[in-house]
Amino acid sequence: MSNSRLNELLRQLPAVNTVLVSEKGRELSAFYGHDLVAEATGQVLGVWRQRIIAQAGEVEPPSLAFLLKEIESYLISFAMPRLRRVINATGIILHTNLGRAVLSKNAQTAVALAASCYSNLEYDLGKGERGTRYAHVEELLIRLTGAESALVVNNNAAAVLLAMNTLATGKEVVVSRGELVEIGGSFRIPEVLKQGGATLVEVGTTNRTHLYDYQKALNENTGLILKVHTSNYRIIGFTRSVSRHELQKLARANGIPLMEDLGSGSLLDLSAWGFTGEPPVPQVVAEGVDIVTFSGDKLLGGPQAGIIVGKKEYIDAMKANQLTRALRVDKFTLAALEATLREYLRPEEAVRNIPTYRMLAAPLEELREKVEKIMRSLTFIQDKIEVQALTTQSQMGGGSLPGQTIPSWGIGIKFKTITLEEAEKALRQLPVPVIGYIERDTYILDMRTLLPGDDEVVIRSIYEIVS
Numbered sequence: 137m138s139n140s141r142l143n144e145l146l147r148q149l150p151a152v153n154t155v156l157v158s159e160k161g162r163e164l165s166a167f168y169g170h171d172l173v174a175e176a177t178g179q180v181l182g183v184w185r186q187r188i189i190a191q192a193g194e195v196e197p198p199s200l201a202f203l204l205k206e207i208e209s210y211l212i213s214f215a216m217p218r219l220r221r222v223i224n225a226t227g228i229i230l231h232t233n234l235g236r237a238v239l240s241k242n243a244q245t246a247v248a249l250a251a252s253c254y255s256n257l258e259y260d261l262g263k264g265e266r267g268t269r270y271a272h273v274e275e276l277l278i279r280l281t282g283a284e285s286a287l288v289v290n291n292n293a294a295a296v297l298l299a300m301n302t303l304a305t306g307k308e309v310v311v312s313r314g315e316l317v318e319i320g321g322s323f324r325i326p327e328v329l330k331q332g333g334a335t336l337v338e339v340g341t342t343n344r345t346h347l348y349d350y351q352k353a354l355n356e357n358t359g360l361i362l363k364v365h366t367s368n369y370r371i372i373g374f375t376r377s378v379s380r381h382e383l384q385k386l387a388r389a390n391g392i393p394l395m396e397d398l399g400s401g402s403l404l405d406l407s408a409w410g411f412t413g414e415p416p417v418p419q420v421v422a423e424g425v426d427i428v429t430f431s432g433d434k435l436l437g438g439p440q441a442g443i444i445v446g447k448k449e450y451i452d453a454m455k456a457n458q459l460t461r462a463l464r465v466d467k468f469t470l471a472a473l474e475a476t477l478r479e480y481l482r483p484e485e486a487v488r489n490i491p492t493y494r495m496l497a498a499p500l501e502e503l504r505e506k507v508e509k510i511m512r513s514l515t516f517i518q519d520k521i522e523v524q525a526l527t528t529q530s531q532m533g534g535g536s537l538p539g540q541t542i543p544s545w546g547i548g549i550k551f552k553t554i555t556l557e558e559a560e561k562a563l564r565q566l567p568v569p570v571i572g573y574i575e576r577d578t579y580i581l582d583m584r585t586l587l588p589g590d591d592e593v594v595i596r597s598i599y600e601i602v603s
């Protein structure tokens with residue numbers, strides 16, 4: 137095609153200003169603001185310009201009305217919040233990619249209050265003077281874990297880093313080779329130790345570590361014995377690890393603190409639900425571990441936070457560390473954490489009120505009923521989909537209880553008018569995305585991780601993507 141013909145086609149595209157002064161253009165500007173609409177118009181026109189040049193002669197320039205439609209959808213998607221609600225139908229309760237724990241109603245209320253009002257965040261109402269932000273949760277943590285003292289930082293990775301930096305800078309930290317953990321998102325024990333200024337001394341082998349391995353490694357430069365909970369993997373077969381009791385005796389005899397990075401950190405005994413290998417925090421404290429760290433948004437079911445409990449002398453040293461200021465939690469975290477911890481003052485309330493536990497404890501009949509309800513509502517589109525009730529396996533997730541599953545109920549869907557991949561993508565890209573999973577030739581929605589009201593959204597979403 138000749139250059140002059142191409143130029144003529146390009147000239148038929150309206151100028152940015154022509155779009156802006158049109159009736160619809162003015163309407164959009166009044167709603168989204170002039171600058172944003174001008175930017176969107178420039179983007180959309182740019183795409184058309186490229187298209188006309190690339191497919192010379194094959195495409196005609198669009199009408200003004202068509203351009204305005206494209207500009208409007210650009211603006212709608214720009215204005216939609218990036219961080220938004222999704223429906224978790226994966227059956228993974230603490231899904232790290234989907235925000236881990238959902239807060240209890242009481243914790244939600246506490247966050248809203250902290251956001252909308254002034255608070256006594258760092259004001260001691262008794263004395264009428266400056267107070268500390270940590271005081272709001274310290275007493276509760278002491279009461280619930282049996283530890284002497286407590287401190288809260290931004291997340292558990294920060295808790296481990298702070299402990300290393302405070303207690304082991306320039307010193308050696310002894311860790312079993314079976315516990316050199318990597319948690320998703322690049323938390324690796326050897327790297328965190330290095331960052332904290334400590335030197336890692338690995339002892340034992342991947343599958344077996346003995347008390348004498350630790351004994352041999354100790355010297356005058358040992359700062360800490362560190363035990364790490366293997367929260368996201370399991371070593372099975374010919375294995376041996378050293379008990380807390382033995383390590384505690386060894387540490388005590390040598391005047392060295394014993395620390396445990398517990399990771400998931402439950403305040404309740406999960407063996408009540410048939411889970412093994414997750415020692416409750418109070419038990420770990422009672423067994424004589426001097427410093428225990430765990431996450432706020434794993435098995436605690438609260439906000440993202442790193443909780444450190446243990447002997448007062450060590451916690452006091454951490455409080456005095458300059459790094460604590462850089463790792464400090466904000467008022468929303470403290471509000472949510474305090475409210476979450478209060479739930480545990482009555483454990484039976486915690487199980488009812490904290491979504492993580494409510495999901496974990498949801499009886500199979502209840503999940504089966506949810507399946508039936510959703511399936512009944514989908515009978516009207518039988519020509520487009522085929523649905524069946526399936527037994528599924530839920531997981532705790534978030535690097536907790538590896539390899540242990542919870543029987544659950546799900547809905548299996550086969551789509552007659554679109555492919556599985558198209559359906560999965562369409563559901564994921566709705567304004568309220570629905571996240572399930574594909575297993576063999578079926579799209580599966582697990583009922584265990586649905587929150588109240590989610591079933592209605594799931595039904596509407598399936599109607600929407602097949603119509």
Ligand SMILES: *Cc1c(COP(=O)(O)O)cnc(C)c1O
Binds near residue numbers: 432535
């Ligand atoms: C999850 C986990 C961490 C990291 O905790 P975050 O709160 O995600 O920073 C560290 N150590 C262990 C053993 C863990 O399981």
